[in-house]
Amino acid sequence: RPAGPGVVAEHVMAVMGIREDSGAAAFAAESAGGSVSRLVRTLASRRLLLVLDNCEHVVDAVAELVISLLQAAPYVKLMTTSQERLRIPGETIWPVPPLSLPLPDSDTAALQRSSAVQLFAARARSVDPGFVLDAVTTPKVTDICRRLDGLPLALELAATRVRTLGVQELLNRLDDRFRILNSGYRGAPQRQQTLQATIDWSWSLLSPQEQTLLRGLAVHAEGCTLEAVEELCAGTGIRGDEVLDILARLVDRSLVIRVECPSLPRYRLLESVAAYAQRKTHELGETAELARRHLRYYAELAERARPHLHGRDQRRWLQLLDAESANFQRALDEARRTGSAQWALRLANALTWYWFLRGRLGEGCRALATALATEGQAPAAERAEARTWHTGLGMLLGESGAEAGAEQDGDRPERTVGRARAEWFLGFAEWSLGALTAGEQRMNGALADFRALRDAWGVAGGG
Known part of the structure; x- marks a missing residue:
């Protein structure tokens, strides 16, 4: 594994056909620093675009090399691809989003125009010539694309299973996605052979603190606020004032997605990343503790919001509670599962006026019934x-x-x-x-x- 800018420079020279044995005095040094110097001297007067791909595992070394090139080679333009930015002056970030997904309730024609659906259909036809994207299969393919967040590699791996499973059974089995999406194309890099290997690769590049934060994020439903991350990570070895910087690094790596909301920015994981982090949480025996913290935080959040629903900040708090509906449901389910009647009742009682104001009477009635049926003391x-x-x-x-x-x-x-x-x-x-x-x-x-x-x-x- 390359460890410094000199080794990266040697790889660049090898690809570009720059010989190290040309005999020029400037090319005499054999040290790592000499490799950088040789590459910089060679490119100093050249006009070219230099592309450095998959830099995430040597990002510090690439950053040093790029700084040297930019200082000494004014006509060289560089484009790097990486899971995280280089963090150097002059860098412009261009995020690469997943493929487009159709809007909910779109008609069949609109679903078929989605780039994610088109990629899946093309790869499915390559392994099953009889596959047809029609009025029956299109909605199912769309659901598969949504479950896989429009990620091209995941869609390609899923499409290889169509001939064996068909689209309905494939969709049914995506809860076990790491076992299903385990057969890639021969000749692809090892880390792209399976969905498991792809996320293993990204996980291995994270620090222990970054891994801890991802596991904490994975317990949430449909994302959470920065405050929620700070609360759930308390006691895990991460200080509250460290959370923002760690979260920013995960956003830079595109492992965490920031979503703008009317109330506060939210942070969520792609479904496959969340499933992977949840498996890691289970392996480490942290599932019960994280679920307990999640329940306590959202019950206390609902209680904190309750008085504001009767005051001048009502609109802002309604929007905040709207965004947390899925987390409230997950917390209530956890209370029921663990026999935590008091937490279930506190959560449900705190949300009653919210449900009434939003006209969600049926949801409130069901939640209260669940809380009242939860075992335990209260x-x-x-x-x-x-x-x-x-x-x-x-x-x-x-x-x-x-x-x-x-x-x-x-x-x-x-x-x-x-x-x-x-x-x-x-x-x-x-x-x-x-x-x-x-x-x-x-x-x-x-x-x-x-x-x-x-x-x-x-x-x-x-x-």
Whole structure:
């Protein structure tokens, strides 16, 4: 493996046919530094474009060589390809994105115009001449391309399986992508023979801290914010003030994708990179701990957002919660799986007003039902609050038997602001559905609690 700029310079000279035994005095040195000097002297007056490919494994050496060339050879232009930038003056970055993917709900013709779909179809026909991209196969091929993030190598590896599996079975088996995409083309570099080998190559170039951060990112669903990365990496040997720099290096390597959102920038992994990092997490025995941290962070985020949904920053916090819907669902699933009833109830209760404001009553009702069915210990007030919200949302959805849900609380657990607001909402639901007397009584009871608890919003809304 090349280790310094001199060795890289020797490779460049070999490809360009620059002889080291020309006899010129300037070419007499045999050291690594002499190789750089010889290459620079040779190219000093030349006009050419020099392309250096796959520089990521020798990026420091390439950077040193390029600096020397730019200083002494003014007519030489350089283009380098790498998973990370050289970080030198004068460098212009041109990211190479995955192939284009069609927009959701596109018609068949639009799906077939996608460059990712076209590449897959071309490679599939090369191994199966009978393959046809038609109204039946096109949506399935599109789903395969989306699952593989439009990555050309992954699409080519997948297409080789069409003759054996067909597109539907191939799509069904992509959850086990590293076993399925394990047969490349003869003559390709070893690291491009399988999807596993390709990501192994990229992983091997990362520092331990970068690998740790990737494993932390992989626990999220549909990306996360910088704050979430900082929180989940706490206690892993990475200090909070180090996270940004490490994350920036991963973005530079295109292993992490930055996505602009209305609230805050988000960072996500390509699906194949996430699957690989999750396997590494499992191998290291970190899965349970990362999932626990993920659950705790998103439950506390929902609780932190809750008061802002009743204030002047409501719009900003609604947008923030919109972006985290998938993470909230993943956190709730983890709470149910591990019997963490208190965390499940805290998360669901904190999101109730959000679901109501967004008109996502069915989603809220299902989440509350999941939280109430989660095993484990939890305060009676938390359960009562969730049950009351579940009843109110169910009534507004017209679910039969919803009214009975709030009657299980004969002992009236400790009154809290959350419980009082849930009672007020249930009264609102009863009033809205024509049960005027019952609704008024319940809302008046909630108003008394608001006053006792000094809840200004509740007094204003309930009065």
